[in-house]
Amino acid sequence: MALYVYNSLTRRKEKFEPLHEGRVHIYVCGPTVYDYPHIGHAKSYISFDIVVRYLHYLGYKVRYVQNITDVGHLLDSGEDRILKGAKRERVEPMELVERYTRAYFEAMDALNVLRPDISPHAAAHVPEQIELVETLLKKGYAYEVNGSVYYDVSKWPDYGKLSGRKVEEQQAGARLEVNPEKHHPADFALWKKAEPEHVMQWNSPWGRGYPGWHIECSTMSMKYLGETIDIHGGGMENQFPHHECEIAQSEAATGKPFVKYWMHNNMVLVDGVKMSKSLGNFTTISQALEKYSGEQIRFFILQTGYRSPVDFSDEAVKAAGQGLEKLQTTLRNIKQYLDRAKDGAEAPVVTELCAKYRSLFEKEMDDDFNTPAAIGQLFEFSKEINKLLSADAGLSKESVEILFATYKELSQNVLGLLKEGGVEQVSVSPFIDLLISLRNELRHRKEWGLADQIRDELMKNGVIIEDKKGASQWRFKE
Numbered sequence: 001m002a003l004y005v006y007n008s009l010t011r012r013k014e015k016f017e018p019l020h021e022g023r024v025h026i027y028v029c030g031p032t033v034y035d036y037p038h039i040g041h042a043k044s045y046i047s048f049d050i051v052v053r054y055l056h057y058l059g060y061k062v063r064y065v066q067n068i069t070d071v072g073h074l075l076d077s078g079e080d081r082i083l084k085g086a087k088r089e090r091v092e093p094m095e096l097v098e099r100y101t102r103a104y105f106e107a108m109d110a111l112n113v114l115r116p117d118i119s120p121h122a123a124a125h126v127p128e129q130i131e132l133v134e135t136l137l138k139k140g141y142a143y144e145v146n147g148s149v150y151y152d153v154s155k156w157p158d159y160g161k162l163s164g165r166k167v168e169e170q171q172a173g174a175r176l177e178v179n180p181e182k183h184h185p186a187d188f189a190l191w192k193k194a195e196p197e198h199v200m201q202w203n204s205p206w207g208r209g210y211p212g213w214h215i216e217c218s219t220m221s222m223k224y225l226g227e228t229i230d231i232h233g234g235g236m237e238n239q240f241p242h243h244e245c246e247i248a249q250s251e252a253a254t255g256k257p258f259v260k261y262w263m264h265n266n267m268v269l270v271d272g273v274k275m276s277k278s279l280g281n282f283t284t285i286s287q288a289l290e291k292y293s294g295e296q297i298r299f300f301i302l303q304t305g306y307r308s309p310v311d312f313s314d315e316a317v318k319a320a321g322q323g324l325e326k327l328q329t330t331l332r333n334i335k336q337y338l339d340r341a342k343d344g345a346e347a348p349v350v351t352e353l354c355a356k357y358r359s360l361f362e363k364e365m366d367d368d369f370n371t372p373a374a375i376g377q378l379f380e381f382s383k384e385i386n387k388l389l390s391a392d393a394g395l396s397k398e399s400v401e402i403l404f405a406t407y408k409e410l411s412q413n414v415l416g417l418l419k420e421g422g423v424e425q426v427s428v429s430p431f432i433d434l435l436i437s438l439r440n441e442l443r444h445r446k447e448w449g450l451a452d453q454i455r456d457e458l459m460k461n462g463v464i465i466e467d468k469k470g471a472s473q474w475r476f477k478e
Helices: 039-055 080-091 093-110 121-140 212-227 236-254 283-289 294-302 316-339 347-364 371-390 395-413 427-445 447-461
Strands: 004-007 012-015 023-026 061-066 142-145 148-151 188-193 210-213 229-235 257-263 268-270 463-468 472-474
Touching: 004 257, 004 283, 004 472, 023 039, 023 463, 039 061, 039 229, 039 257, 039 268, 039 294, 039 395, 061 212, 080 093, 093 283, 093 316, 121 142, 121 148, 121 188, 121 210, 121 212, 121 236, 148 236, 188 212, 188 236, 210 212, 212 229, 212 236, 212 447, 229 236, 236 257, 257 427, 294 316, 294 371, 316 371, 316 395, 347 395, 371 395, 371 472, 427 447, 427 463, 427 472, 447 463
Parallel strands: 023 061, 023 229, 229 257
Antiparallel strands: 004 012, 142 148, 148 188, 188 210, 463 472
């Protein structure tokens, strides 16, 4: 089966065919680093982490670019978010940027989100942004007023094709205060004149100023991925105006399609209301990590498809932890069995089982990265594995290694649910074997009370003992 992706531009699922065989270029709008990342950011970047991981799994060579917005992202009041944050904390803007860039990557590492191949900063690419603005002016798609440059949406008939919004329906002040300099309320800033007291400003052909938010992503995307890219991702809230403006300015400048597949993840809700800093109903990732592991948060998010909203609550994340523990237990069971398995031929039942569930898992992931259904297949695979192991069919080491490799590849490499080496850092098997040996000795001496106490304590900690003729065997509880 081929991979199908929901394209926000065409509003339908389309067969994924990259622009260049075997290679995929992805750009995802990164964070504006003026405060700590919250669970809404976790959903967005975990969602696109899955896209990158699965494309790697399918054998593609992926170049993943995710920017850092450190200038130009304006609030509704027209104030730059970075400057507002710097004033709030009484630090230099770039000091604020460094602090929250580190906080962002630390949070992503805790959630087992792969680092992008390139993380360009907007402030480091101002010369390239100026060049793009100059191109738009020369081609007649922009105009300069009093040191600021605006994109003229009336010159681009396709403006609104991504969001479905029509220019004539848009009201003044949709994002900023009404600006008399604009020819039309929907026109957007490519370059803004800086007042003398404005801390972040650069020289330009139009005087001292700073770039607009939208021009940044077009510039960095085209610099590192080319004029047309395979996938552009971001939150649904960025579809308009941010991504709409990116399309208009990029395609006007190059005369080529900007993006082949647009992907947008849905939001995190709290009691049915969008989680956001402006509403004050957000939970930072660092706050969540005080209660839950990164894998638990990740599993909670992946239980819902990326295009669907997810309602965040303590109860929901706790429930996700229980499901995750079942998958982790299966991996421990395989590892424990592997420790005592002997060399021998591969068992056909194992080969067939792995092939079956790999195919079912891929079928779900090929349907627009359907992680809830893929996790469902992983649970079914888990049940079959535990049945096979508990039957004590005398599986060879080679057979168990195939089980281990397949299960680990799907759960860890693709879904990222277990950090590298997380299950293998410390093996508890020798300690459990020691307790079982001690219990057998106590049973031989007919000290039943102490023997039963060891059995009961092990059971409380998820270890089941099965007394069979001539030996006692154990396994982790499913």
